Amino acid sequence: MSVRLAHGIGDPPADRPVSAVVALGANLGARAETLDAAVAALRRLPLTTDVRVSAPIETVALTLSGEDENAPRYLNAVALLQTRLAPATLLDQLHRIESDHGRVRRERWGDRTLDLDLIAYGDERIDDERLTVPHPRAHERAFVLRPWLDVDPDAIIPGRGRVDALLAGLEDGAS
Structure with a gap:
């Protein structure tokens, strides 16, 4: 299924700022x-303001085969920002920031500098070959939900529900 938006790669900026949520993680190098x-690079993005960031949390590495206690641990955070960048343009900027910090895409869910x-x-729902939002697995990841609540206690994942309830469900399932 492909959901088309009024925004696209070459589209002009949105008429008014949109709240965007960006998860940050690193498990190689000087993580903090x-x-x-x-975060400083996010604050310098054009047409982007009000960047708020959670406190970082340390988590076990998640790989295709599950949690890997032997892999370097991740430092995770969530940033909330207001932007007029189109979603695909914002995604391109996130990939540029990753690349600027040594991110190399060798394997899916592998270790990474950023x-x-x-x-x-x-509230957009986008599902195309380049971008899916809301992120299809965010509701299953405590390392996204917990820091997100740190900066927005009333957060909601469109189509999934309140972040606090989703996190409580994960924690209940872990017991």
Whole structure:
């Protein structure tokens, strides 16, 4: 299924700012410094204001085969921002920031110097070959939900529900 938006790669900026949610993670190198630099880069994005960031949390690495206690641990955070950038343009900027910090895409869910995921873009639902928002697995990831609540206690994932309830469901399932 492909959901088309009024926004596209070459489309003009939105008429008014949209709230976007970006998850940040790093498990290689100077993780805290890399996350700080990535947040500074988010703050410098054109047509983007009011960047708020959660406190970082440390988590076990998640691989295709599950949690890997032997892999370097991740430092994760969530940034909320107001932007007039079209979703695809914002995604391109996130990929540029990753690349600027040494991100190399060798394997899916592999170790990385920086990972920036666009989790939500307002209430939009986008499902195409380049971008899916809301992020299709965000509701299953405590390392996204917990820091998101740190910066927005009333957060909602469009189509999934309140972030606090989703996180409680994950934690109940872990017991």
